[in-house]
Amino acid sequence: MTDDHSRLDGLLDVATGTPDAIDLRLYADFRRGLLRHISIEEKLLLPEAQHAGGGTPLPMAARLRLDHGAIAALLVPTPTPVIIATLRHILARHNPIEEGPEGLYAACDALLAPRAADLVAEMEAYPNVRVSPHNDSEKVMPAVERALQRSAYRLVMTG
Numbered sequence: 001m002t003d004d005h006s007r008l009d010g011l012l013d014v015a016t017g018t019p020d021a022i023d024l025r026l027y028a029d030f031r032r033g034l035l036r037h038i039s040i041e042e043k044l045l046l047p048e049a050q051h052a053g054g055g056t057p058l059p060m061a062a063r064l065r066l067d068h069g070a071i072a073a074l075l076v077p078t079p080t081p082v083i084i085a086t087l088r089h090i091l092a093r094h095n096p097i098e099e100g101p102e103g104l105y106a107a108c109d110a111l112l113a114p115r116a117a118d119l120v121a122e123m124e125a126y127p128n129v130r131v132s133p134h135n136d137s138e139k140v141m142p143a144v145e146r147a148l149q150r151s152a153y154r155l156v157m158t159g
Contacts, residue, residue: 052111066151073147085156
């Protein structure tokens with residue numbers, strides 16, 4: 001999953017590599033990949049770790065779920081420099097919670113070692129998630145801002 005973070009970061013870098021232009025085709029690949037990545041964590045890793053821990057959620061699970069909600073909300077509207085800057089800000093804080101020595105992946109390695117081969121196979125076979133077209137209706141940005149507030153983030157203004 002750490003390698004997937006690097007892959008997704010690279011996609012975002014390339015999609016936004018030209019000043020004042022976002023390559024929407026590459027951004028769509030990033031968006032689809034990030035939503036699949038989040039789905040794997042939410043539907044496989046976190047529940048499996050909770051089950052292996054006797055029903056107790058991992059200490060970082062609530063934080064990760066709030067971040068995932070904020071990230072998913074930011075993927076709804078058409079990307080703008082503000083959306084991209086905010087995504088980068090959240091991912092810069094979020095990924096270390098998963099990758100660190102006390103993070104999600106280390107906890108899963110410890111708790112789920114007996115099932116590691118099966119889980120890796122499940123993650124590799126995990127289907128792409130259905131991705132809706134961007135939605136730029138007047139209700140979207142207030143909903144994005146509420147999701148950010150719930151997770152103690154706010155839009156990152158650029159410029």
